[in-house]
Amino acid sequence: MIGERCHSALHTAYNIYNIMCRNAELGPCSAMYEVTNQPPPLEPYNLLQSDRVLREALLREHAGWAEDELTTLGKTLGETETIQLGFEANRNLPLLRNFDRYGHRIDEVEFHPAWHALLSIAVKAGLHSSPWAEPRQGAHAARAIGTYMLAQIESGVYCPIAMTYGAVPALRHAPALAAEWLPRIFARQYDPRFRPATEKTGALIGMAMTENQGGSDLRTNTTRADFIEDNASRRLFRLSGHKWFMSAPMCDAFLVLARSQGGLSCFLVPRWTRDGKRNTIHIERLKDKLGNRSNASSEVEFVEAESELIGEEGRGIPTIIEMSAYARLDCAIGSSGLMRQAVAQAIHHASHRIAFQKRLIDQSLMINVLADLALESEAATVLTMRLARAYDENDEAALIWRRVLTPAVKFWICKRAIALAAEALEVLGGNGYVEESVMPRIFRETPVNSIWEGSGNIMCLDVLRAIEGTSGAVDLLSRELAEAAHADKRLRIVTARLNGRLAPVEQNDESQGRATVRDLVLAVQAALLHRHSPAAVADAFCASRLGSEPGGAFGLLPSGINCRAIVDRAAMRHVD
Numbered sequence: 345m346i347g348e349r350c351h352s353a354l355h356t357a358y359n360i361y362n363i364m365c366r367n368a369e370l371g372p373c374s375a376m377y378e379v380t381n382q383p384p385p386l387e388p389y390n391l392l393q394s395d396r397v398l399r400e401a402l403l404r405e406h407a408g409w410a411e412d413e414l415t416t417l418g419k420t421l422g423e424t425e426t427i428q429l430g431f432e433a434n435r436n437l438p439l440l441r442n443f444d445r446y447g448h449r450i451d452e453v454e455f456h457p458a459w460h461a462l463l464s465i466a467v468k469a470g471l472h473s474s475p476w477a478e479p480r481q482g483a484h485a486a487r488a489i490g491t492y493m494l495a496q497i498e499s500g501v502y503c504p505i506a507m508t509y510g511a512v513p514a515l516r517h518a519p520a521l522a523a524e525w526l527p528r529i530f531a532r533q534y535d536p537r538f539r540p541a542t543e544k545t546g547a548l549i550g551m552a553m554t555e556n557q558g559g560s561d562l563r564t565n566t567t568r569a570d571f572i573e574d575n576a577s578r579r580l581f582r583l584s585g586h587k588w589f590m591s592a593p594m595c596d597a598f599l600v601l602a603r604s605q606g607g608l609s610c611f612l613v614p615r616w617t618r619d620g621k622r623n624t625i626h627i628e629r630l631k632d633k634l635g636n637r638s639n640a641s642s643e644v645e646f647v648e649a650e651s652e653l654i655g656e657e658g659r660g661i662p663t664i665i666e667m668s669a670y671a672r673l674d675c676a677i678g679s680s681g682l683m684r685q686a687v688a689q690a691i692h693h694a695s696h697r698i699a700f701q702k703r704l705i706d707q708s709l710m711i712n713v714l715a716d717l718a719l720e721s722e723a724a725t726v727l728t729m730r731l732a733r734a735y736d737e738n739d740e741a742a743l744i745w746r747r748v749l750t751p752a753v754k755f756w757i758c759k760r761a762i763a764l765a766a767e768a769l770e771v772l773g774g775n776g777y778v779e780e781s782v783m784p785r786i787f788r789e790t791p792v793n794s795i796w797e798g799s800g801n802i803m804c805l806d807v808l809r810a811i812e813g814t815s816g817a818v819d820l821l822s823r824e825l826a827e828a829a830h831a832d833k834r835l836r837i838v839t840a841r842l843n844g845r846l847a848p849v850e851q852n853d854e855s856q857g858r859a860t861v862r863d864l865v866l867a868v869q870a871a872l873l874h875r876h877s878p879a880a881v882a883d884a885f886c887a888s889r890l891g892s893e894p895g896g897a898f899g900l901l902p903s904g905i906n907c908r909a910i911v912d913r914a915a916m917r918h919v920d
């Protein structure tokens with residue numbers, strides 16, 4: 345009754361207001377002003393075919409054979425409906441249900457249909473496993489291009505995709521387990537049902553290493569693994585203990601570190617036991633996160649959970665770290681993708697918005713900012729795609745790239761993405777601070793790639809260790825840089841400084857780890873841009889990143905740079 349009265353009063357007030365507007369010749373309230381000087385949305389578009397830098401990478405990194413399939417994915421991801429799914433999945437957050445209505449433990453997380461739809465697109469495109477399922481030259485690079493595009497539209501679903509991709513080489517340390525699980529992992533069908541994996545058409549894998557008392561220092565892990573039996577070449581254990589972070593808890597199984605009699609070991613812990621019961625993985629709560637909100641990250645307790653050993657007992661860290669190498673590559677790809685989307689949105693906005701009688705893109709200080717952002721994005725893209733190719737090759741150079749450059753690239757690109765997202769957001773002015781623009785989501789997403797799979801300092805320390813422990817690494821890197829350095833004095837100076845830092849005495853100085861990695865990545869980026877990008881891009885990159893002028897913000901490119909050419913190259917073209 346009260347509700348009805350309120351409704352009727354509101355209706356009357358609205359009518360009176362409209363009559364007043366009409367009398368004042370303003371028209372009804374919805375047409376009080378005409379919307380002008382706002383850009384159209386950047387949609388629909390094809391994320392591959394509209395992106396010149398990405399298409400070049402596709403061909404250069406031997407993934408040209410995948411162009412048709414990636415074009416289809418780029419079109420799907422760039423459709424208005426798919427972009428909308430990203431918004432919906434982040435507005436309707438996952439919900440933990442510990443118990444059913446009768447009080448039975450169920451430990452299930454409910455996701456919005458938009459999450460399932462996005463995950464389905466990613467799995468159908470094979471982003472979770474295609475290089476393993478269908479190995480061929482350029483397979484990892486082709487997948488990297490696919491995940492780069494996925495990250496631009498929705499990064500939450502990238503998490504289970506990345507973990508599943510990384511889990512495959514680790515699982516192969518247990519041949520019987522691999523024989524059972526890999527066919528499901530290789531299937532390109534996303535099956536969201538919470539059922540034993542044996543009844544499902546596809547499976548996704550998560551990972552749980554981090555405990556409350558330590559994430560970087562995994563040697564502090566306390567989760568206990570008690571041996572049960574050997575069963576037809578499979579070693580079965582029961583796990584008891586907690587994990588402080590376990591993302592995507594609705595995955596079908598998890599690689600988990602736990603301490604058995606033989607030391608820290610790696611286990612596969614499925615959500616369902618072999619006899620079809622829910623495994624005792626209690627999801628305690630979901631994290632209330634800064635970003636990556638469509639994805640659930642949980643705290644869990646294992647209560648004698650059924651599990652199987654992967655690899656040798658006591659060799660858990662090397663086994664699971666193999667997974668981490670791929671996941672670190674994915675952090676770099678994901679951050680490069682986020683940068684790409686932020687720059688595309690910024691250039692698009694500035695191309696339409698007029699201030700002081702001129703388009704923003706025609707204002708010389710604005711184009712300096714845009715060109716600087718575009719340089720960062722192109723350098724990140726060229727480098728991550730080159731790194732992805734190293735996962736397609738097996739010669740000495742590729743192994744050095746993987747071992748040394750993976751943590752280096754993860755560190756630098758994930759850090760740069762955070763700063764770039766903030767600056768790109770500002771190009772949109774107030775609109776950039778509003779959720780509907782996607783920029784706040786990109787901004788919130790960027791720090792996580794820097795934290796998980798090894799935070800910044802841990803990456804830099806790992807680079808120092810890798811350089812020290814990989815014979816031929818310094819020689820190979822010097823050779824890779826020498827040709828480009830020969831032609832560019834600025835690169836010569838940085839390479840000389842880097843060589844000094846890589847000398848054995850300096851390598852031992854952990855306090856300089858970040859400086860060493862910065863120099864390494866900038867030098868490699870500059871060399872790659874010299875080799876593969878237009879001279880305007882390579883020159884501007886060296887002038888702004890390798891010189892002696894202090895940085896600190898974007899938009900500090902020195903005069904004389906062809907900013908227009910750099911920005912034109914980075915603009916997304918509307919191609920379906």
Ligand SMILES: Cc1cc2nc3c(=O)[nH]c(=O)nc-3n(C[C@H](O)[C@H](O)[C@H](O)COP(=O)(O)OP(=O)(O)OC[C@H]3O[C@@H](n4cnc5c(N)ncnc54)[C@H](O)[C@@H]3O)c2cc1C
Pocket residue numbers: 550551552553554557558559560561589590591592633636641792795796797798799800801802
């Ligand atoms: C959203 C999200 C999801 C996650 N999902 C998962 C998951 O699914 N599975 C999983 O296992 N983990 C997951 N993690 C955990 C993540 O991997 C860890 O948070 C990360 O490895 C850091 O560990 P920590 O939080 O214990 O920090 P700490 O190890 O305490 O580190 C704190 C800081 O100290 C620095 N530091 C540590 N040691 C040194 C040193 N020797 N010298 C200099 N600096 C040092 C680190 O770089 C870091 O900046 C997730 C984290 C987040 C934020």
